[in-house]
Amino acid sequence: MDGPIENTGERLDAGSLAEWVPAMQLAISGAKDADVPCGSCTACCTSSQFIHIAPDETATLRRIPKALLFPAPRLPVGHVVMGFTERGHCPMFVDSACSIYDDRPQTCRTYDCRIFTATGVDASEDGRDDIARRTREWEFTVDESKSSIVSGAMRATADFIRVQRPSIPSELAPTTATQLAVLAFELHELFITENERGVKTIASPTVTAFNAALSAQRRREP
Secondary structure: OOOOOOOOOOOEEEEEHHHHHHHHHHHHHOOOOOOOOOOOOOHHHOOOOOEEEOOOOHHHHHHOOHHHEEEOOOOOOOOEEEOOOOOOOOOOEEOOEEOOHHHOOHHHHHOOOHHHHHHOOOHHHHOOHHHHHHHHHEEEEOOOHHHHHHHHHHHHHHHHHHHHHHHOOOOOOOOOHHHHHHHHHHOHHHHEEEOOOOOEEEOOOOHHHHHHHHHHHHHHOO
8 A cells, every 4th residue: 555544533453552561562672573453554664764773683684775774863883774765665665565574674573553542642743644644543442440540651751751851861852753652651650650559540750750760761772
């Protein structure tokens, strides 16, 4: 599918939030691939996205012409990004499919557009209108009190980052909607507190506490 995605207004089953969160944590850590029920949607392949490729992704790097790669900003030497065509398509997207699927980048293996739905971040902030339309159609099953708290915490984290961005060190702050959504997912537990009766609620940390957690998160990243 090469054309724009129509916003049908239909609700798409995103699955159980309680099951998706730990699966997404594994995907982000690189322990497993994201399992997204994409159907015929290829918006992530056709939305003018730069794809990060790490130096240890040797199988991927062998499949991509060097002319399509250039140094990744703010990352160590050896990390590269692959750009997109004039149409905004990934250059490896051929005949409506990934031509290097078995050796696709880790970025693609872990990409799950449902993270925008879960965190309430709008992908259109990055000009990813097709992805934004798709994520507005996803609907998670949130049928447990714990899941409801987690959902609220992820959205509270994203809102906190937006409001407090001037107080976050520039070298740590997210610069894109995708980075914002991922960070809101990764740090949402910081926004959950539990009282002496074991009841969990959403709380807002201090900027100092948030920046410390963010700094620690960045150090854990490869």
